[in-house]
Structure formats: C-alpha cells, structure tokens
Amino acid sequence: xxxxxxxxxxxxxVERVDVPxxxxxxxxxxxxxxxxxAGAYAGTIGMMAFTNIEGYQGEIFCNRNTNMEKISxxxxxxxxxLALYRPDTFEKLVFKESLKRLVNKKxxxxxxxxxxxxxxxxxxxxxxxxxxxxxxKLDRHKYVKVAYHGFRKLSKxxxxxxxxxxxxxxxxxEPEFQCLDTLFSLPEAYLYSQMVTIKDSSENLQxxxxxxxxxxxxxxxxxxxxxxxxxxxxVAKDPAPYVVRDPHLFESLRHLKRSGRKVFxxxxxxxxxxxxxxxxxxxxxxxxxxxxxxxxxxxxxAGSCKPGFFVNNRLALYRVRDPESxxxxxxxxxxxxLTSKELxxxxxxxxxxxxxxxxxxxxxxxxxxILYVGDHMYSDVIRSKRDLGWRTMxxxxxxxxxxxxxxxxxxxxxxxxxxxxxxQRATQEDHINELSVKxxxxxxxxxxxxxxxxxxxxxxxxxxxxxEQLVSTKAELRxxxxxxxxxxxxxx
Numbered sequence: 001x002x003x004x005x006x007x008x009x010x011x012x013x014v015e016r017v018d019v020p021x022x023x024x025x026x027x028x029x030x031x032x033x034x035x036x037x038a039g040a041y042a043g044t045i046g047m048m049a050f051t052n053i054e055g056y057q058g059e060i061f062c063n064r065n066t067n068m069e070k071i072s073x074x075x076x077x078x079x080x081x082l083a084l085y086r087p088d089t090f091e092k093l094v095f096k097e098s099l100k101r102l103v104n105k106k107x108x109x110x111x112x113x114x115x116x117x118x119x120x121x122x123x124x125x126x127x128x129x130x131x132x133x134x135x136x137k138l139d140r141h142k143y144v145k146v147a148y149h150g151f152r153k154l155s156k157x158x159x160x161x162x163x164x165x166x167x168x169x170x171x172x173x174e175p176e177f178q179c180l181d182t183l184f185s186l187p188e189a190y191l192y193s194q195m196v197t198i199k200d201s202s203e204n205l206q207x208x209x210x211x212x213x214x215x216x217x218x219x220x221x222x223x224x225x226x227x228x229x230x231x232x233x234x235v236a237k238d239p240a241p242y243v244v245r246d247p248h249l250f251e252s253l254r255h256l257k258r259s260g261r262k263v264f265x266x267x268x269x270x271x272x273x274x275x276x277x278x279x280x281x282x283x284x285x286x287x288x289x290x291x292x293x294x295x296x297x298x299x300x301x302a303g304s305c306k307p308g309f310f311v312n313n314r315l316a317l318y319r320v321r322d323p324e325s326x327x328x329x330x331x332x333x334x335x336x337x338l339t340s341k342e343l344x345x346x347x348x349x350x351x352x353x354x355x356x357x358x359x360x361x362x363x364x365x366x367x368x369x370i371l372y373v374g375d376h377m378y379s380d381v382i383r384s385k386r387d388l389g390w391r392t393m394x395x396x397x398x399x400x401x402x403x404x405x406x407x408x409x410x411x412x413x414x415x416x417x418x419x420x421x422x423x424q425r426a427t428q429e430d431h432i433n434e435l436s437v438k439x440x441x442x443x444x445x446x447x448x449x450x451x452x453x454x455x456x457x458x459x460x461x462x463x464x465x466x467x468e469q470l471v472s473t474k475a476e477l478r479x480x481x482x483x484x485x486x487x488x489x490x491x492x
Contacts, residue, residue: 055404077374078267087119101220133196133210150197239280307383317353
C-alpha cells in the first residue's frame with residue numbers, strides 16, 4: 001500500500017467515527033435559564049434538596065484536609081454567604097440608584113436613567129482595563145482570551161495589538177486594571193460598559209477619559225453600598241424580593257453550636273442593615289426586629305472593615321447599645337484589662353474592632369482554631385488565612401451552574417468529542433512529521449522511488465491530503481471548544 005493509499009484508508013476510517021454534528025450557539029438559551037440566578041445562589045449554602053442526578057448534590061470541595069476536632073469556633077460573613085442576594089432585583093436596585101447618582105452627582109446625561117441591567121452578562125474573575133475601556137478574560141498565564149470594548153467584542157488582532165506586544169508587559173493589576181472579584185462588582189462592570197458605549201457612539205462624555213468614567217462609576221456604586229440609608233430603606237420594606245431565605249439556615253447553625261463550637265457573625269455591613277437582613281433570614285415579617293436570631297451566635301460584629309480587621313489590631317471596638325429599638329454606639333474602653341466574660345457581659349453585639357479582640361472574645365489561642373466562611377477571595381479568605389492562620393471556606397455560587405452544565409449529558413458528549421478531536425489532531429501532526437522526514441530523506445538521497453514502489457510524488461500527495469485533514473480537524477475543534485464554552489456562558 002502506497003503512502004497515498006494508506007492516508008486515504010485512514011481518512012475513510014476517520015469519517016466513519018460517530019462525531020456529533022456542530023450545533024448553532026444560538027440554540028443555547030443561557031439567558032432564559034439564568035434570568036434569575038437566585039435558585040443557584042440559594043443552593044450553595046443552604047441544606048436544600050438537590051434533585052439533578054448528574055449535577056451538583058450539595059458537596060463541599062476541599063483543597064486541603066481540615067481536622068474539625070481542632071476547630072473551636074466557626075464564623076460567617078453575611079452578604080452573599082448567609083444572605084444570598086437575588087441579582088435580578090438587588091443588583092438592579094443598586095444599578096438604578098447608581099444611574100441616579102451619576103446624573104445628579106457627576107453630571108452625566110439624563111438619558112442613561114432609562115438604561116436597564118442584565119445580571120447574567122458579566123461573571124466574576126474578569127478584569128477591567130480602565131485606561132482603554134475594555135473588559136478582559138484572562139487565563140492563568142495572563143493571556144487575554146476574550147476582550148470587549150463596551151459591548152463590542154475585540155478581534156484576535158486587536159487583542160494582540162493591545163496586550164501581546166513585547167514592549168508592553170502587562171501584569172493586569174492596579175492602578176490601570178481592576179479585577180471583578182465580588183458579585184457586588186458585576187453591576188458596576190455593566191454600567192461601565194454602557195458608559196463606554198455612550199462615549200464612543202455619541203457626543204456625550206467626550207470630556208471624560210475611560211479611566212475617569214470608571215472612577216465615577218465605581219464611586220457611584222460604592223456609595224450605594226456604603227450609604228446604607230438607601231439600601232436599608234428599600235430592603236427593609238420587604239427583604240423577600242432581594243434576599244434568598246433558606247429555611248434550614250438556622251438549624252445548620254444550631255447544629256454547629258450543639259457540637260460545642262462557638263459561632264460568630266463577622267460582616268462589613270453596619271448594624272442597622274445587618275439586623276434587618278438577619279431578622280428576615282430568621283423568619284420575621286418585614287418591619288419586625290427581634291433579638292431571637294442572635295441566640296445562635298456567641299459574638300456578632302458588624303461594620304468590621306475587612307480586610308483591615310485582619311491586619312490592624314488598633315481598630316476601635318464599639319458596643320451596640322439597645323440594638324433592637326434605638327441602637328447607639330459606645331466606645332469600649334480598657335480592652336486590655338477585660339476578660340472574654342467581662343467583654344460579653346453587657347452584650348455580644350459590636351461594631352468595628354479587630355482580630356485580636358475577637359480572639360479574646362472567643363477564647364482561642366491560635367488562629368488555626370477558627371474556621372471562617374465567606375464569599376470574598378481577598379477580604380474574607382486570603383487575609384485571614386495568611387495573616388492569622390484561620391481556616392477558611394469560600395462560598396462560590398456560580399459553581400452550582402457550572403457543575404450542573406459540566407455534568408449534563410450534552411456537555412459530556414461534547415467534551416468526549418473534543419478529546420477525540422485532540423487525539424485526531426495529534427495523530428495527524430505525527431503523520432505529517434513522519435511523511436515529511438521520509439520525503440526529505442528521499443530528496444537528500446535523490447531517490448525517486450523506494451523499494452516498496454512509493455515515489456516522492458506519492459509522499460507529496462499524502463502530505464497534501466493529511467494537511468487538508470489537519471486543517472479540517474482544527475476548524476472542527478475550534479467550533480467544538482467554542483460550543484462547549486458557550487454552554488457555561490454565551491459571552492465569556
């Protein structure tokens with residue numbers, strides 16, 4: 001059999017492999033399934049019933065072993081940990097208020113007040129290029145895989161010109177770049193992209209740079225969160241549209257307490273807002289504030305200013321007096337001389353403080369005795385672990401959707417097809433190398449025909465055929481990988 005005949009036989013065998021046909025990405029209606037991600041958010045922390053056979057079953061994933069016998073205290077963040085927010089309502093509330101602040105405080109055109117928010121468009125882990133008005137998706141090697149300017153996708157050549165230049169060594173850190181590392185940051189990314197589009201497509205905002213627009217957007221969104229007067233007023237009317245209530249939450253916390261461990265709440269939200277949300281999670285109707293939910297906690301610290309809480313042991317501690325009716329803050333004096341019992345004798349609700357005071361309240365000798373559960377990689381996990389040695393657990397709501405998709409039969413078939421195509425590509429590349437080496441040897445030896453009867457022309461024909469097959473395989477592989485990624489998110 002000549003090289004050409006052998007190649008043709010292999011081509012026929014490849015064509016007989018049952019590879020699913022390419023599907024249009026438009027058939028994957030991601031927005032329809034995730035127009036409200038509240039169910040996904042609720043599943044990650046609550047003890048809920050998971051009915052998907054292939055998908056997420058409520059597992060906790062461990063990067064390292066933790067001996068729970070050595071854990072004497074377990075703490076929780078509130079926002080996006082115990083209290084899981086509905087992005088289609090809570091984030092939209094922040095988004096709309098931010099638009100008003102841009103118009104009233106920053107002088108932006110009133111036409112933006114009619115803009116709407118899509119909570120499914122952006123994901124955590126993206127980076128904002130403040131200087132150029134771009135949103136980037138990086139891989140672990142800091143390669144820009146996807147980039148959008150406003151809502152316009154940049155081509156491969158545009159990405160290469162901006163970010164792959166040898167003279168431009170980007171580390172994608174502050175001050176020119178910003179990582180979208182919290183769920184709170186998704187509305188500001190969407191708002192920023194809208195303002196970039198306004199600047200590029202109209203006469204508005206021509207006096208502002210992309211960097212200045214980002215600064216305005218960030219300040220407006222931050223003001224919504226830090227000005228609890230607005231958020232508290234809206235959420236307090238009826239938290240149900242904004243916060244997911246898990247009916248099994250407090251039973252889980254009681255289970256921890258019955259195990260002999262101390263349980264504490266440590267949140268950056270101020271006391272007034274914390275009290276409203278925790279009362280709702282407890283099951284109280286809107287407007288009803290009681291201290292019953294506090295029974296499950298040994299210590300409650302609001303307004304903690306994380307990550308500063310973990311690194312600055314000089315931050316002042318304030319006691320919340322009369323926390324239910326008319327809360328007031330009083331400075332706690334003489335901390336060095338007070339024991340844990342003396343600190344907690346007058347109440348266990350505080351605002352501010354630092355890690356050193358908390359350790360004293362919990363009677364722990366080492367940070368390794370504490371397990372802390374939060375949602376923020378830097379403020380909750382990295383700082384407490386590196387600086388204090390706390391054990392940490394991170395809540396990542398998005399993983400529920402990704403695991404469900406990854407383990408679905410359709411995704412499994414696509415993934416298997418991708419593996420087969422990778423193997424097929426490697427086999428064809430090896431075959432090309434073998435044929436090229438043989439042809440080069442024949443040319444160097446000036447051998448027109450080898451003993452088996454194959455000529456140089458046969459090898460050239462075989463090379464041409466295999467190269468054509470390789471081009472086709474690579475094209476199919478690109479489409480398969482694109483389709484597979486779009487099962488998880490159609491944009492990123």
